[in-house]
Amino acid sequence: MEDDKEYRFLLDKIMRNVNIDFREYRPQVLKRRVRHRLHAAGCKNYWDYIALLNNDLREYDRLIETLTIKESYFFRDTEVFKLLEDGIIPEIVSQKQAEGVKKIRAWSCGTAHGQEAFSMGILFREVLGNKIKDFDIKILATDIDKDALEKAPWGSYDGRALRKMSPHLLFKYFTRVRNRYVVSDRVRVLVSFRHHDIVSGIPKRSMDLVLCRNLLIYFQKELQEKVLRNLHAALSPGGFLVLGKTENLTDQMRGCFEVVDLIERLYRKQSSLSVRA
Numbered sequence: 001m002e003d004d005k006e007y008r009f010l011l012d013k014i015m016r017n018v019n020i021d022f023r024e025y026r027p028q029v030l031k032r033r034v035r036h037r038l039h040a041a042g043c044k045n046y047w048d049y050i051a052l053l054n055n056d057l058r059e060y061d062r063l064i065e066t067l068t069i070k071e072s073y074f075f076r077d078t079e080v081f082k083l084l085e086d087g088i089i090p091e092i093v094s095q096k097q098a099e100g101v102k103k104i105r106a107w108s109c110g111t112a113h114g115q116e117a118f119s120m121g122i123l124f125r126e127v128l129g130n131k132i133k134d135f136d137i138k139i140l141a142t143d144i145d146k147d148a149l150e151k152a153p154w155g156s157y158d159g160r161a162l163r164k165m166s167p168h169l170l171f172k173y174f175t176r177v178r179n180r181y182v183v184s185d186r187v188r189v190l191v192s193f194r195h196h197d198i199v200s201g202i203p204k205r206s207m208d209l210v211l212c213r214n215l216l217i218y219f220q221k222e223l224q225e226k227v228l229r230n231l232h233a234a235l236s237p238g239g240f241l242v243l244g245k246t247e248n249l250t251d252q253m254r255g256c257f258e259v260v261d262l263i264e265r266l267y268r269k270q271s272s273l274s275v276r277a
């Protein structure tokens, strides 16, 4: 392709200057997004844009904001959240009870504005009710986009982000403030946000539940493999992994997980195998 050389130069430059590696993302999507940002910034071509980056370091943030697709909403794919509520979370809870352990750790990797992490928080509250005080529950929400992470902790959303919420849960866990809905404090306290690039490694180990949904689709095969290894390393033995509806384990990683529900892309880390991250 004619702009291939410039495109690769730009990705190398991003890597060198802000340490984010987009080089193994799928070029089809990324190139379209780069062009979009380039035109929005009033540049005629890649070289103009590269000159702009040299003069204005804040342009990197705007570029990363454009390159990362943050489409998300609460309870995206209702069936998978139903499975979490009816099967997975109760199973994690009873296992902890049997072991006499209070600590439960979950992770929303590529959380966008936190919709997925807060959805998990609501489910933990729903499943545990008053017993929640007997547990130490922490949900880590990470993303590569700093701008999204700055807004996420406020837990304030428009109606679009709540289009799959049941009216009952909306009423129970949100307060309406003008035309926005704010997540209640009792859910917010369960979630903490942190900047993290899943390509670079893992933020924490011993996760009981990891949601990494609608992120692998943007990666080429080799990068998917690397990220799946990282997710595997973050899980505790027997921990659960949920991918997006159209995402799959790579051939290499298939043996490291047991399939819990293939349609909902729900997997469980094998207890005995260990793979190097």
Ligand SMILES: C[S@@+](CC[C@H](N)C(=O)[O-])C[C@H]1O[C@@H](n2cnc3c(N)ncnc32)[C@H](O)[C@@H]1O
Pocket (backbone or CB within 6 Å): 068, 069, 070, 071, 072, 073, 076, 109, 110, 111, 112, 113, 116, 142, 143, 144, 145, 148, 196, 197, 198, 199, 212, 213, 214, 215, 244
């Ligand atoms: C399409 S959204 C998915 C949001 C949510 N998981 C869902 O399924 O609704 C993908 C998110 O992944 C984030 N992302 C992209 N590359 C990432 C990386 N290398 N590490 C962590 N997050 C990343 C994007 O910023 C974006 O917020």
